[in-house]
Amino acid sequence: xxxVTQTPKFQVLKTGQSMTLQCAQDMNHEYMSWYRQDPxxxxxxxxxxxxxxxxxxxxxxxxxxxxxxxxxxxxxxxxSAAPSQTSVYFCASQGxxxxxxxxxxxxxxx
Amino acid sequence: xxxVTQMEGPVTLSxxxxxxxxxxxxxxxxxxxxxxxxxPGEGLQLLLKxxxxxxxxxxxxxEATYRKETTSFHLEKGxxxxxxxxxxxxxxxxxxxGTALIFGKGTTLSVSS
Numbered sequence: 217x218x219x220v221t222q223t224p225k226f227q228v229l230k231t232g233q234s235m236t237l238q239c240a241q242d243m244n245h246e247y248m249s250w251y252r253q254d255p256x257x258x259x260x261x262x263x264x265x266x267x268x269x270x271x272x273x274x275x276x277x278x279x280x281x282x283x284x285x286x287x288x289x290x291x292x293x294x295x296s297a298a299p300s301q302t303s304v305y306f307c308a309s310q311g312x313x314x315x316x317x318x319x320x321x322x323x324x325x326x
Numbered sequence: 327x328x329x330v331t332q333m334e335g336p337v338t339l340s341x342x343x344x345x346x347x348x349x350x351x352x353x354x355x356x357x358x359x360x361x362x363x364x365x366p367g368e369g370l371q372l373l374l375k376x377x378x379x380x381x382x383x384x385x386x387x388x389e390a391t392y393r394k395e396t397t398s399f400h401l402e403k404g405x406x407x408x409x410x411x412x413x414x415x416x417x418x419x420x421x422x423x424g425t426a427l428i429f430g431k432g433t434t435l436s437v438s439s
Contacts, residue, residue, distance in 0.1 A: 220369075249426055258415065258431035259370075274426060306369060308427070313358050313377065313419055315427050317369040 219243065220309050222318030229297045229325045237292040237321050239307030247310040248290040249274070250282060252303040253320075259306065265290055297325045328353040332416050332430035339406055339437050347401040347433045349390075349416035357418040359383075359392055359399040360427070364413045373401075373414070406437045 223238045241248065249264035261274030265284040279301060281293045294301060302325045307318040333348040351357065358377045362370040374383030379394035388403045399416060416430040 251429075256431060259427075259429040261426045261428075264426050310427070314360070314372055314375065315370075317362075317371075319369045 220307055220316050220318040222305075222307050222321055224321060225319065227321060227323050229294075229323065231298060231325060233297050234293065234295050235297065235323075236294075237305055237307070237323075238289070239291065239309075239318055240289045241307075241309035241316070242288070243309055243311060243316065244287065245309040245311050245316075246287065248284065249308045249310070249315075250280070250290070250292045251306045251308065252276065253306060254303050262292065262305075294323075297323075299325045301325050328357070328418060328420055328428050330416050330418055330428055330430035332414075332433050334433070336434040336436055339435070341408055341437055341439050342405045343437075345401070345403040345406045345410075345435065347414055347416075347435070349399045349401065349430060351397050351399065351416075351418050353397075353418055353420055353428075355420060356394075357420050359390070360417045360419070361388070361390055361399070361401050362415040362417060362429075364415065364432075366412070370415065406435070408437050408439050411435055411437045 220241045246267045250262040251259040260276045263282040265271045283291045305321045308315045329352045360375045361373040363373045364370050374385040376383040376392035382391045390401045413432045415432045417427045
């Protein structure tokens with residue numbers, strides 16, 4: 217019973233490098249989302265998806281792209297990483313109200 | 327827009343003390359309300375929830391009551407343990423039909439023995 221699986225758990229990037237954070241859920245949920253967590257800021261919504269091929273921006277979308285090729289997977293891509301994107305990233309999968317979270321990806325951009 | 331306001335932390339308590347973490351919200355309609363907990367180095371876990379006014383959510387000795395008249399959802403526990411040390415997030419969903427959770431900024435609780 218995996219729930220929400222995120223990879224990688226840790227990553228260090230140099231400024232300007234790109235990377236993709238992967239997220240998969242096995243709960244057959246339509247709604248998935250990406251958040252970033254920063255000290256004193258709580259969790260802020262980056263992008264979300266209401267189904268395969270349907271995505272939209274959240275509160276802090278700049279510098280991020282997402283892809284939802286199927287119901288199960290929702291990826292977050294940083295095309296050109298910046299130090300301001302140093303954060304902990306969480307993927308969430310949402311059923312009838314309740315959200316289930318992955319374990320997080322701790323990203324450092326140097 | 328919708329928002330959630332939590333009391334600032336950190337909250338530092340001795341074991342067996344009474345805990346209250348205040349949470350108030352602003353939202354149109356009738357949101358569902360949640361408390362999530364994040365233990366060190368882990369993701370968020372649902373602690374409890376309430377979906378309509380006057381509902382009381384409870385789990386692991388924690389309780390919170392959905393008060394529409396005061397737009398509040400305060401978290402309480404009668405006797406905290408060291409193992410309760412974590413970050414607690416209050417959150418809402420405006421409706422059930424696939425909208426994002428809106429979080430408060432989190433309150434760090436530290437319990438000492």
